[in-house]
Amino acid sequence: MGFLDIKNATKSYGAVKVLHETNISIEEGEFLVLVGPSGCGKSTLLNMIAGLEDITSGEIAIKGRSMNGVKPAERNIAMVFQSYALYPNMTVKGNISFGMEMHGMPKEQREPRIAQVADLLQISHLLDRKPGQLSGGQRQRVAMGRALVREPDVFLFDEPLSNLDAKLRVDMRTEIKKLHQKLGTTIVYVTHDQIEALTLSTRIAVMFGGYVQQLGTPKEIYDDPANMFVAGFMGSPSMNLFPAKIVASANGSAAEVALHGGQTAQIPFANGAMSAHQGREIILGLRPEAITDKDGADRNSQSVHIVECPVEVTEPAGSDTFVVTQIGGKDVTGRFRADVNVKAGETFPFAFNMEKAVVFDPKTEDRIR
Amino acid sequence: MSASSSASTGNGIARFILYTLLALFCVYYLLPLYVMVVNSLKPLSEITSGGMMSLPETLTFAPWQSAWSQAQVGVEATGLRPYFINSIQMVVPAVALSTLLGALNGYVLTKWPFRGSTILFGLLLFGCFIPFQIVLIPMARMLGLMGLAGSVPGLIFVHLVYGIGFSTLYFRNYYAAFPTELVRAAQIDGAGFFTIFWRILLPSSGPIAVVCIIWQFTNIWNDFLFGASFSDFDSQPMTVALNNLVQSSTGVKEYNVHFAGAIMAALPTLLVYIVAGRYFVRGLMAGSVKG
Amino acid sequence: MSHAATENRPALLDRLREALPKIVLSPTVAIVAIFVYGFIAFTVYLSFTNSRILPTFDLVGWKNYENLFKIRAWDIAVSNLLVFGILYIVICCALGLLLAILLDQRIRAEGFIRTIYLYPMALSFIVTGIAWKWFLDPGIGLEAVVQGWGFENFKFGWIKDRDMAIYTIVIAAVWQTSGFVMAMFLAGLRGIDSEMMKAAQIDGASTFALYRRIVIPQLRPAFMSAFVVLAHMAIKSYDLVIALTGGGPGTATEVPATFMYSYTFTRNQMGIGAASAVIMLMTIAAIIVPYLWSELREKKQ
Numbered sequence: 001m002g003f004l005d006i007k008n009a010t011k012s013y014g015a016v017k018v019l020h021e022t023n024i025s026i027e028e029g030e031f032l033v034l035v036g037p038s039g040c041g042k043s044t045l046l047n048m049i050a051g052l053e054d055i056t057s058g059e060i061a062i063k064g065r066s067m068n069g070v071k072p073a074e075r076n077i078a079m080v081f082q083s084y085a086l087y088p089n090m091t092v093k094g095n096i097s098f099g100m101e102m103h104g105m106p107k108e109q110r111e112p113r114i115a116q117v118a119d120l121l122q123i124s125h126l127l128d129r130k131p132g133q134l135s136g137g138q139r140q141r142v143a144m145g146r147a148l149v150r151e152p153d154v155f156l157f158d159e160p161l162s163n164l165d166a167k168l169r170v171d172m173r174t175e176i177k178k179l180h181q182k183l184g185t186t187i188v189y190v191t192h193d194q195i196e197a198l199t200l201s202t203r204i205a206v207m208f209g210g211y212v213q214q215l216g217t218p219k220e221i222y223d224d225p226a227n228m229f230v231a232g233f234m235g236s237p238s239m240n241l242f243p244a245k246i247v248a249s250a251n252g253s254a255a256e257v258a259l260h261g262g263q264t265a266q267i268p269f270a271n272g273a274m275s276a277h278q279g280r281e282i283i284l285g286l287r288p289e290a291i292t293d294k295d296g297a298d299r300n301s302q303s304v305h306i307v308e309c310p311v312e313v314t315e316p317a318g319s320d321t322f323v324v325t326q327i328g329g330k331d332v333t334g335r336f337r338a339d340v341n342v343k344a345g346e347t348f349p350f351a352f353n354m355e356k357a358v359v360f361d362p363k364t365e366d367r368i369r
Numbered sequence: 370m371s372a373s374s375s376a377s378t379g380n381g382i383a384r385f386i387l388y389t390l391l392a393l394f395c396v397y398y399l400l401p402l403y404v405m406v407v408n409s410l411k412p413l414s415e416i417t418s419g420g421m422m423s424l425p426e427t428l429t430f431a432p433w434q435s436a437w438s439q440a441q442v443g444v445e446a447t448g449l450r451p452y453f454i455n456s457i458q459m460v461v462p463a464v465a466l467s468t469l470l471g472a473l474n475g476y477v478l479t480k481w482p483f484r485g486s487t488i489l490f491g492l493l494l495f496g497c498f499i500p501f502q503i504v505l506i507p508m509a510r511m512l513g514l515m516g517l518a519g520s521v522p523g524l525i526f527v528h529l530v531y532g533i534g535f536s537t538l539y540f541r542n543y544y545a546a547f548p549t550e551l552v553r554a555a556q557i558d559g560a561g562f563f564t565i566f567w568r569i570l571l572p573s574s575g576p577i578a579v580v581c582i583i584w585q586f587t588n589i590w591n592d593f594l595f596g597a598s599f600s601d602f603d604s605q606p607m608t609v610a611l612n613n614l615v616q617s618s619t620g621v622k623e624y625n626v627h628f629a630g631a632i633m634a635a636l637p638t639l640l641v642y643i644v645a646g647r648y649f650v651r652g653l654m655a656g657s658v659k660g
Numbered sequence: 661m662s663h664a665a666t667e668n669r670p671a672l673l674d675r676l677r678e679a680l681p682k683i684v685l686s687p688t689v690a691i692v693a694i695f696v697y698g699f700i701a702f703t704v705y706l707s708f709t710n711s712r713i714l715p716t717f718d719l720v721g722w723k724n725y726e727n728l729f730k731i732r733a734w735d736i737a738v739s740n741l742l743v744f745g746i747l748y749i750v751i752c753c754a755l756g757l758l759l760a761i762l763l764d765q766r767i768r769a770e771g772f773i774r775t776i777y778l779y780p781m782a783l784s785f786i787v788t789g790i791a792w793k794w795f796l797d798p799g800i801g802l803e804a805v806v807q808g809w810g811f812e813n814f815k816f817g818w819i820k821d822r823d824m825a826i827y828t829i830v831i832a833a834v835w836q837t838s839g840f841v842m843a844m845f846l847a848g849l850r851g852i853d854s855e856m857m858k859a860a861q862i863d864g865a866s867t868f869a870l871y872r873r874i875v876i877p878q879l880r881p882a883f884m885s886a887f888v889v890l891a892h893m894a895i896k897s898y899d900l901v902i903a904l905t906g907g908g909p910g911t912a913t914e915v916p917a918t919f920m921y922s923y924t925f926t927r928n929q930m931g932i933g934a935a936s937a938v939i940m941l942m943t944i945a946a947i948i949v950p951y952l953w954s955e956l957r958e959k960k961q
Contacts, residue, residue: 047553050553050557072557073557073558073559079553081550081553082550083548083550085548085551085553086551087554087555088551089569089573098555098558098560098568099558102558102559102560146554388767390762391762391763391773394762394777398779398780398835401791401792404795405791408794419804420805420808421795421801422805474684474688477682483682490956491953492692493688495948498892499944500917502916502937502940502941503703503937503938504696504700504703505921505924505925506702506933506934506937507702507703510715530695531695537688561677562677562680563680587782590784591783591784591785591786593786593898593902594898594899598925608786611787615790616906627790627794628791631786631790635783635784635787638782638783646775646778654843654844654847
């Protein structure tokens with residue numbers, strides 16, 4: 001039994017099932033990120049944990065106590081909303097103390113807690129202002145202060161950074177991570193931004209179509225995706241997914257792929273992998289950093305294979321140059337060194353690091369191991 | 370840039386015609402007001418001798434005095450004063466109650482919706498647009514049964530009943546745009562149904578409350594049909610008394626007194642319009658374009 | 661026993677708390693159910709009875725409706741409403757659109773001018789009626805004034821003329837509401853994407869073509885709203901007619917609203933009055949219901 005247990009939880013609106021049987025269990029102090037595109041059910045699940053939405057079937061328990069039918073205010077949770085949801089008519093101080101006031105805490109007990117939280121978040125000088133007078137980042141801090149001051153069992157964050165501009169978003173992300181490391185509280189965090197998910201979490205639940213597609217540590221999710229959706233959704237630029245056929249080769253098996261212009265090439269799998277699947281049509285997945293120029297290839301890998309590919313487009317991005325070719329009719333992007341001398345239209349050696357290759361079934365889109 | 374600047378400056382003649390047209394329309398709209406004001410300030414003889422459009426030769430406030438406290442309205446020569454007071458006594462509670470109920474209704478319909486709440490709102494909205502002739506007969510009976518026939522409280526009741534629809538419409542549309550996340554945050558903070566309303570929504574409802582109050586005030590003050598149908602001689606609102614003053618067929622027609630009375634009846638709503646025109650227009654628009 | 665009580669009380673309180681929104685809404689629901697829909701049903705019922713000075717409950721079938729259409733005054737009232745309604749709506753829309761377009765040309769003092777165009781909306785129809793009644797009165801008003809300026813042959817006696825009096829109601833009603841229609845169109849104009857206007861100018865559209873081809877077609881929703889509001893005001897108009905002409909001369913400016921009132925309350929023909937009210941309601945419902953339906957449906961999406 002974990003600190004937060006979600007057991008077979010479902011949610012339906014009439015005949016429409018928006019969340020299918022979901023099972024997640026996390027320990028105290030974990031940082032769980034629910035990530036997925038809009039409409040995947042992540043916000044619904046968060047609202048169910050908060051008690052803002054009823055649970056259709058199953059159970060959600062915090063610290064072993066079932067939360068079904070318990071009102072939001074009595075769950076000992078706190079929530080930071082996407083729009084921050086600061087009460088516009090109250091001062092920052094009023095906003096932070098409102099929850100304590102509603103729980104009947106006397107004023108002299110509230111004051112020191114407000115001061116402590118304000119100090120922690122460096123918003124002491126803003127306490128007498130109204131939300132309308134604050135910048136986006138300041139509002140974000142106040143919203144977190146309002147949650148922190150409650151000293152809840154679980155923090156819920158609903159896309160808290162999506163209203164900030166790019167620079168501030170990165171700063172606040174770091175700040176949230178620091179805060180989590182300092183306070184060690186349990187957090188459930190919803191986002192559609194896979195980078196936030198990877199950087200912040202101790203565990204990620206990737207959601208799509210009302211199902212948890214995969215639950216795992218950031219490393220598991222990134223290196224070992226359970227299906228094509230997870231592979232394509234996590235990581236930026238996203239993983240290259242292109243059709244191939246598994247054929248027998250000199251020392252094991254290889255992926256046979258169709259290059260642009262009608263030629264085929266064989267790329268051998270690392271140390272005998274996929275031998276059981278020879279003859280099978282598959283989708284091969286390789287992240288851009290596993291497709292490089294020859295000198296940029298991973299030196300620790302035992303299985304780098306060079307293929308001459310026609311270059312379609314080059315996209316210099318400062319620290320790297322992304323080079324696009326076509327394999328099996330799909331654009332395939334490689335991450336090359338910035339100073340590599342490559343031009344569109346010419347043929348260039350691409351280095352494929354097959355230790356990182358993952359293989360999927362084209363029909364079920366599930367992983368083949 | 371060139372496109373927009375050429376459109377804004379245009380050529381001189383076009384601009385001249387444009388401004389002339391606009392000025393002519395100003396004259397058109399202001400003319401009746403001008404007629405009312407100047408003729409309320411001159412002796413009757415100046416009007417009847419064909420001087421309606423001229424400024425007063427002898428300025429007099431006698432018509433105003435007469436309209437306020439001496440003119441014959443119905444049987445007694447009381448002037449319009451008692452009816453003005455009736456109207457105020459009618460308007461204030463009717464506006465306050467319908468606005469408060471409308472705010473609560475709008476809060477429930479947007480933040481605590483339930484199965485069928487949209488249909489309910491549709492039915493409520495249709496009630497705003499019915500021709501009130503359809504309810505005159507049963508309402509007259511009902512007021513009799515309630516013991517409110519021919520009284521100011523009776524009129525308050527009628528205006529409250531038929532004002533709720535628009536009040537609810539205003540607050541519903543306003544609260545629909547009010548972030549639901551705030552309500553959820555307050556729920557997590559432990560606030561209940563009424564606390565959320567009093568502490569979170571109501572303090573932010575200033576603008577729409579002004580819109581609603583102005584709309585209700587204007588409508589109820591200007592109402593004639595209910596006033597004519599459900600009031601006695603001593604409970605008549607201003608509009609009904611004014612009409613009686615003007616239409617009474619006995620004696621000389623004192624046009625100057627009629628104009629003074631008309632201005633008195635118009636003044637409260639006109640003042641509100643001048644002071645808070647922005648909200649008045651917003652109310653008009655929200656009442657017609659339900660977007 | 662105590663065990664049961666402690667278990668029950670919070671449950672009851674919880675259920676009460678959950679029902680609170682509906683409890684708050686219930687007075688309004690009751691009011692609307694009784695005073696709108698109950699009363700409509702009552703009046704519809706009365707329209708099938710032989711009620712005279714007081715309501716009775718003896719059903720007489722469609723007789724009141726048959727009689728209603730035989731009464732000359734009702735005929736006049738309906739044709740007057742048609743004439744008045746059509747002219748009122750068409751002129752208000754035309755004038756409102758013209759004013760909105762004129763005001764949309766980056767006018768100095770736009771706010772001030774708008775205020776002047778719109779202020780009649782704040783007045784009571786009784787006040788409007790009185791102002792125009794005396795202004796159009798041939799004895800002291802416009803006719804007398806212009807004659808006083810030396811144009812001895814100038815005549816403007818529509819308000820006393822059986823054939824023309826209905827048009828004076830159009831004049832006064834247009835004066836009162838055209839500014840409002842202007843405001844609706846102006847809001848519509850301001851809602852049009854300015855980049856689209858720029859694109860059309862770059863495409864070489866003249867100002868006239870710009871309005872005719874690009875702008876006015878996009879004002880369809882504003883036209884719809886204006887039509888619905890004006891049509892419903894026309895059908896309900898009662899105060900203005902009473903104050904301006906009192907339905908006269910004779911019955912020349914009778915409209916359904918005045919007809920209903922006089923038949924019900926002064927002529928003691930309550931059954932017929934109720935029937936006329938039902939017809940008014942049906943007419944308005946035919947306009948309003950589809951409009952509300954589409955508005956509420958759009959919102960849901």
